[in-house]
Structure formats: structure tokens, C-alpha cells
Amino acid sequence: MHKTPLAGPVACLLSACSVAAALATWQALAASGAVAPELLASPAQVLSALAEILREGYRGTTLAHNAAATIGRCLTGFGLAVILGVPLGLLMGLQPRAAAALGDIVQFLRPLPPLSYMILLILWFGTGDGSKVALLFLTALPIIASAAMAGVRLVPRPRILAARSLGAGFWQVVWHVVLPSALPSIFTGLRIALAAAFSTVVAAELLAATDGLGWMVLSASRFLRSDVILLGILILGVVGMALSRALLLIERRVVHWHGRA
């Protein structure tokens, strides 16, 4: 990094100022009456909605339960995609035959809008968590697999050959040579995939959901509770940020040698 991004405290202060400015603008807009309060709640109203929901839950479901349901679905779908996608991508990177056989499917799935096949997943996997997790899984899988495959292609061939000539078996090569070199690329893919899965989570809760933050926002939309809608958006945004940050922390731990190679 050629220039230290602003020192911690200063940057934090500046960020806090800009967030405060945004909140003030919002408050002023809501107070001005330019938009019907029914359609745009003020920050104060959102706060009181938060208090109300913390106290009584939203339509019988606690906030913690909704948050847990959403995070759980997201992480399950994402986790399954990691478990399947990383080996799949590595295989495709190492075995041109596998890449030829599966590449088209991955390429087709990757840009496909998840909402387009939501109804099919409901028909196939039912209205429970199965279809919701499947949606998030299918959103994350092709991204992770492509990233892992691209990562393998970055591994210097001589290194593989050297390991081979030193008597390393296939699995040893994968574990000790390929995976470490491919990790940075894999993690880039994981970050993108997690963001994609999280931004699809409301779509997953669009149909036949009885809980979740997405359900809460959509249900509040139906009743035009703009305070709850805005609250839900804020919570979703914060949860999304937290998940990305958490993944970044894991990445720093796992790929600490990245950049030194």
C-alpha cells in the first residue's frame, strides 16, 4: 500500500461524520413532510420501531430469531457451496477433462439471476428451508468454483513439477502446492460469493417464509410499515457488512503469507 489510508481514529471520525450527516438529511427530509410519513419514516420512528420489535418482536417473531434464520440460511447455502465448490473448482483447474465436462454448466449458472429459477426450486425442493438454501447454494457455487479453477491456473507449473519429481503424490501436490497458491484467488471468490448469497437472501424469503429479516421487510412492505422496512434494511446492511468483515478476518488468518510469496 503506497499510502497509509488515513490513520484509524481520523478515518473513523470522518466516517462517523458522514454517517451522521446522512442521518440528519434523512431526518430533515422526513420532517419536511415532502414525503408522506407512511411512505418514509423518520430515524426517530425507526428507532421506536426497533424498541417495539425488541420488546414484542415483529408479528410474533423476535428480531433475534429472524436474524438467526436469515444468517443461518445464508451460511448454510454458502457453506455447502464452499464444501462442494472449492474441490470442484480445483478439480476443474487440474483436470482439463473435468473443466471441459463441467465448465459449460458453471458458466451458464454464474450469470443466471437467482430469482429466475426460484419458482422451480420451490417446486422441486418444497416450501421449507430446502428451496431457500438451494437458491443461495446455487448462487454461490459457480462463483466459488470459477475462482478456485482460476486459482489453480495461477499455480506456477514448475512448482508442481518440482513437487512431483520430489516424489509427492497427487493429493500431496494438491494439498501442499496447489491449494496454498490458489488460496488468494479462492478467497476473492468466497468474498464475492458471500456477498452474492447474502444479497439473494431476501429473494429466498420472498415466498413461503415464516421468518427471517427478508420476510420481515417484505411483510412490512405489504402493510406499508415504512419504519419496519427501513429498520430491516439497516439491519440487513449491518449484518451483510459484518459477514463480509468476518470473512475478511478469516482470510487474513489463512492467507497471511499472501503477498510474501
Add this chain to the structure above:
Amino acid sequence: MAAPEPPHLWPWRVGTIAVLAVAWVAATGSGLVPAVFLPSPADLWDSGVDLVTEGYKDRPLLDHIGFSLLRVFAGFGAGALLGTALGLLMGWRGWIDALFAPFIEFLRPLPQLAYLLLLIIWLGIGEAPKICLLFLAALPVAAVAARDGVRRADLTRLAAARTLGASEWQVFRHVVLPSALPDILIGARLALGIVYGTLIAAEIIAGSTGLGWMIVDAGRFLRSDRVFVGVLIIGLMGVALDRLLVLAEHRIVHWAGR
């Protein structure tokens, strides 16, 4: 994609598709899977022919495709341009980063469907909310990519340019921008993918046009045949768009490399 694949691999490629096709024909032909779960190839063909010749709900299929593409290009174009500009500034000046980073980070994983109603309240039911939704999907991705690209600029080259008396603008234009370019292009490709993936959500707003709306509308009546045709079209178009961008990327990087 990398070098063209060696010819001996094509059987694998064709093989998978053939296996899928045979499984599909067998599953639907045997009556094991009802058409509502998985339409047969014949259903799909009929439905595709009907869409091409008759259109969908008073509009030719090409119109729907055109509407969708226009929205994608408008949202992606605006989002990628503005996002890249913002990201460059954020990478270049720490205080700009501090000011905007909270919003960018907040917006990036935020599910677009959550703020659909707000967009209708603010922007109405025309093209504006649809394009804005796509714009908001592209913006943070492009911004983060450009910012990281700037931050990766080579220290020594930067110092060299400065000691040679280059102005800030010259350093930015001739050192920072070229070295950030690969990241910007990767970001652009990523943003296009995300915009494309958000298309359906955008077209749910006050629909009556677009491929995304067509799929949603067909899904309402459990017309799996039309949903399938729609998914196939939208998937193949997505692959084509991605390829197009990769091609453009190669051109630009090739040029920038000199």
C-alpha cells in the same frame, strides 16, 4: 478464458450435455416427472416457438429482450462509470475513502429486493427505479475494485514519478490509473454479473416488459415451460455478455500494457 481447449477434450464437453439431455428426455418421457416440475423437450420447443412467433403478452420476444438489455446497459454503464470514478478518488485520497466507505460497504451486500418499495416511492414506476436498482447494484462493486486497484499501485514507480517532478494529476494519470486498470476491469466484469443477476428484481417493479418480468409472470401461472425458456435465454445471454466483456477487457489491457 485461457487458451482454446485441445480438440481431444470436446467429447467430454459434448458428453455432459448429451448425458443431461438424455436424462431430461428419459425423466420427462417416462412420465416420472410431471410437466409442471420439468417440462419435456417438446413442451419447451413449442413454448419457445410460440414465444418467438407470437411474443409474450402483446409484445414480441425481441422487445422484451431489448428492454432487459437496455436496462442492464444503462444501470451497468452508469454504475460502473460512477463507481470507478468514486473508487479512484477513494483510493487516491484517504479522507474521501473515509467519507464514502461506510455507504459503499453497507450497500454492497444489501439485498436489492429489500429496498424495492422505497425505489417506487422515490422514483415511481417507470424506467427510473429499475435502472436505479441496477445502478445501485453495480456502483459499490466497481468502487471497491477501483479503490483496491489504486492502492496496489507500485510504490517505487510512484516515488520515481514524483521525484521526476510530475504533478499530482500526471502521477494519477500516468502511474496510478494504468496500474489500477486490471482491477477496474475485473470490477467491471463483476459488476456486470451482479447487475445481470439483479435484473429480475428490477423488473418486478411495475412490470409488463422485459425477460425478467416475463419469467415472473409465467411463474405465477406455474408455466414451467415458459420459465425454462426464459431461464435458458437469460442464461445464454448472460454468458454472451460476459464473453463480450472479457473480449473488451483483453483489448483494453492489451492496449494499456503498452
Add this chain to the structure above:
Amino acid sequence: MTHTISRRGALGGALGLGTLVLGRPHVARAAVKPPINIGYFVETKPTNIVKAQGLLEKATGQTVTWTEYGSGAEINAAIVAGGADIGFGSGSSPVAAAISQGLPVWLVGLVDNIGPAEELTVRSSAHIHSVADLKGRKVATPFGSTSHFRLLGLLKQNGLTQKDVTVIDLRGDAIVAAWSRGDIDGAYIWAPAKSKLLADGGSVFKTWDKLDAVGYVIADTIVARAGFAEQQPLAVTALLKVYGQALDFYRTQPDEAAKVVAKAAGVSPDVAAADLKEYDFISLADQLKPDWLGSQGKPGKFAEVLHHTAEFLVEQKSIKSAGPLATYQKAIHTEFLRQALA
């Protein structure tokens, strides 16, 4: 159940997407009393009394899972997917579509004759006094709904097409938002959105009586998944019975009922009371009369309503084909109603 599993299994294998692991097998519980999955709408109707007071749970002793849906079309999907056993309040349009497509849906009862409860609301300042005045205007309605069916019927009856009037697909909440911005001049919709438009410079443009007279009758119904109705006929009967109780409660103590409904739907009791009055809830006994479902061997007029609706949906190219009248007569199962009344 085993059929469901094998079908899903074959499908998952056929797709080879590796998503099979996610397929949640619907393994029947060993318990004597399996849960009842009800798909419903949060709305100001006696249907919500059944949920709020736990009537079905008390009557059957079974676990009842209530899942909220946004439209009858969504409930159709859930029924096909095996995720909903009962659609409690599905509109006649989605039900007609489901029956036409051969989905395993049985119509076992009615909730209400919609009548004036869904109606065209126009902006008073737009000076729309005749149907012809709608030309060049934007009118919103949720596509696939009973309101959509009526609106298209209105245009057709008056020789207009969707080229003359811009018909926009919006859900109730979005209609209120678009209305408040002045983006639309009219909307064909039900409460609570309708009441909000009326309170915000809207006026009723009466269309329902003439449309009803020429066959555009719309109603809300109770449907059951065929497999569920066959396996658990007593549960279906019990549901109709408790719904009858909820109706009686509303008839005898409308104010108390409005309070219960208000709480369930998150509106004030006054609003709930006003909304409830809009609908013509059909008593279980009346449902068996020739005007509605009819009795065994003597199918009522409602099959014709479904048939007509289906033919219209075919004209709109929403569904591929409609069956003959007999298809709809066969899909109406009145035996549960009779047992509930016995």
C-alpha cells in the same frame, strides 16, 4: 409420500446439479397426527379468526403450521410442491388456473363473494366518468389476481385493449406508493390498499355489478391439496367446521370479531370492521346451494364461474388450455362441506 420422494429423487438425479442433498425429503412423521400446513393471507376476514383463536388446533389436536403467502398463485406453487395442504382464501382466478393445468387442487369451500370489495378506484381529479375516459391512462393491479381478471374483463366488455389503457403489474403496497406519487390514475385492488387510495383523493368507479352480470364473478375459496384431502378428510372437514364457527362469531358479535381480525392483520378495529363489511361472506349452508357449489350430482353455478375464468385466462395466454365444464365440476368437492354441516 413415498411417491413424492421418488419423484424428487429422480428429478434431482436427472438434473445432476448436486443439489439433491438439499432436497428435504417429506418423511411422514411416525406420530399419529401429522401437522396440517395451511397457506393463508393476512387479511381482514374471518379466516384470520381461525388462526388467531387457534380453532383448528383445538378441534383436531394436530399441529397446524400457518404460512403467509402473497397471492393465490404462490399458494398454488406451494400446494404443488407439497408445502401447503390447504389454501385458505385463494382467489377464483388462481384456482381456475390450477384446475385447468391439472394441478392436484380440490376446491372444498368458499370464503366470500368478492362483489364490490375489489373495485376500480380512480383519482377524483382525473375526471374519469366513463370507461372510455380510461383511454391513455395508467391503471395498476396485481397480475394474476381476481382484480386483474375483472379489470381485463372490463376492458374487453367495453371494446378496449391493453394498447388503449396501460395496465401495470403492481402489488397492493406498491400501488399505494405509486398512487401517492401520482404515477397512476386508477387501480383495481382490494383493502387495505383500496381504502388508502380512497382516503388519498380516490373515488370508486363502480364496475362490479355489470361485470358480475356478464359472468365476471370473482370469489375467494378454500382449496385443499388432493393428496391431503384423500389422506386426511377429517382435517379438511374440521377446518370447514371451525371456519363456520368463525363466521358465526362474526355474524353474532361483529365488533368483537373485528377486534380479533384487526389484531391479526395489524390494523385498527374500525378499519377491520369497515373492511369486513365490504365482503359478502357465504355461510357454509348457502355454499351448498345451486347458486354456488351445489350438491352431489347437482353441480352449482360456481363451476361455470371457474370455467369462464379459465377460458379467459387462455385468451390472455396465461394458461395453455382450459378443460370442459366437467373438469371444474369434478374439482369441486362438496362432501367435506356436507360433513361439516352434519
